């Protein structure tokens with residue numbers, strides 16, 4: 001980046017590298033003056049937000065000016081926080097608690113109001129140097145987020161998301177989390193035969209203090225090893241969650257899990273959240289019916305037209321013999337072919353609900369189909385690909 005000048009260059013290994021990002025010279029220099037000159041701290045100043053979202057490649061602490069362009073500053077802080085590689089702080093010339101809360105909710109660790117008090121920033125940097133951002137510990141690869149969205153209630157989002165998550169935990173053998181956004185009264189945990197004490201509502205209500213340890217206390221563990229953050233079990237809770245809190249929850253989840261599966265039901269109010277970032281795979285669950293296909297068509301063209309591989313269309317309860325529409329009609333309605341067809345399997349769906357066993361654990365056609373989806377999501381070959389390879393070998 002060209003718009004950088006060096007204030008103090010630290011060369012020792014134990015130096016804490018700090019980037020100050022702020023177009024407003026006077027405010028940025030005030031923070032630089034408070035930080036520079038301290039032993040063990042190397043500061044660089046950047047006078048543009050442009051390109052600053054890759055600074056976590058080089059810096060352990062990134063301090064952002066919240067005032068110059070508040071929306072851009074928030075988006076920048078959020079994108080760095082979501083990777084969890086650097087500690088993010090922010091500063092402002094105004095003592096506005098609401099702005100501070102917005103930044104803290106997305107994972108910003110410290111919020112300073114100018115003028116800075118003497119030891120304030122030194123204390124914050126000391127805390128940052130003790131704290132090891134979890135992604136820097138590199139205990140897992142960058143997380144993959146799989147969002148299950150339905151074209152209509154009752155399409156099978158919960159049944160598929162819950163069983164997919166179990167299969168994914170088993171196939172990948174990596175830390176996997178299922179989150180149920182079916183607020184209120186989602187039933188992903190019930191589908192897996194689990195009774196849970198806490199829910200997603202506890203995480204969202206207390207987002208400012210949400211971190212890996214707090215999140216862990218809210219989770220239940222399925223026999224497969226899958227962690228589950230259940231939906232709340234009563235109607236009293238806020239039905240439209242705060243966007244910043246939702247994003248913070250995903251940031252913390254990413255730091256602790258390699259695979260994150262979200263059952264969002266048919267909630268389009270989460271479309272602007274980071275769950276729907278370009279990097280997430282959206283599984284759009286639909287059925288072969290007039291209104292379901294019409295909704296699917298609208299949702300694809302309005303929201304997901306630009307996605308290619310990371311929009312996966314799933315035809316649930318697929319019955320080739322009794323189709324009202326042939327595959328050509330379905331493809332036309334969906335604007336593209338469906339990647340997955342899950343058979344109508346009433347008896348195993350019933351059986352698993354009665355016995356509260358995950359369908360993914362049963363040896364039923366529906367379970368086999370879901371397992372293929374999970375294998376593909378974690379980069380393992382599906383049966384079809386294995387057969388193709390085998391066929392090629394014998395040829």
Ligand SMILES: Nc1ncnc2c1ncn2[C@@H]1O[C@H](COP(=O)(O)OP(=O)(O)O)[C@@H](O)[C@H]1O
Nearest residue numbers: 153154155156157158159317343344345346349
């Ligand atoms: N492929 C399928 N075959 C048979 N029954 C299914 C299938 N998928 C889902 N179901 C059943 O349909 C009902 C509604 O599914 P659910 O997952 O709760 O829908 P949603 O979460 O979209 O509202 C449940 O009883 C579920 O067991």
Ligand SMILES: [Mg+2]
Nearest residue numbers: 157158182265
């Ligand atoms: Mg549901």
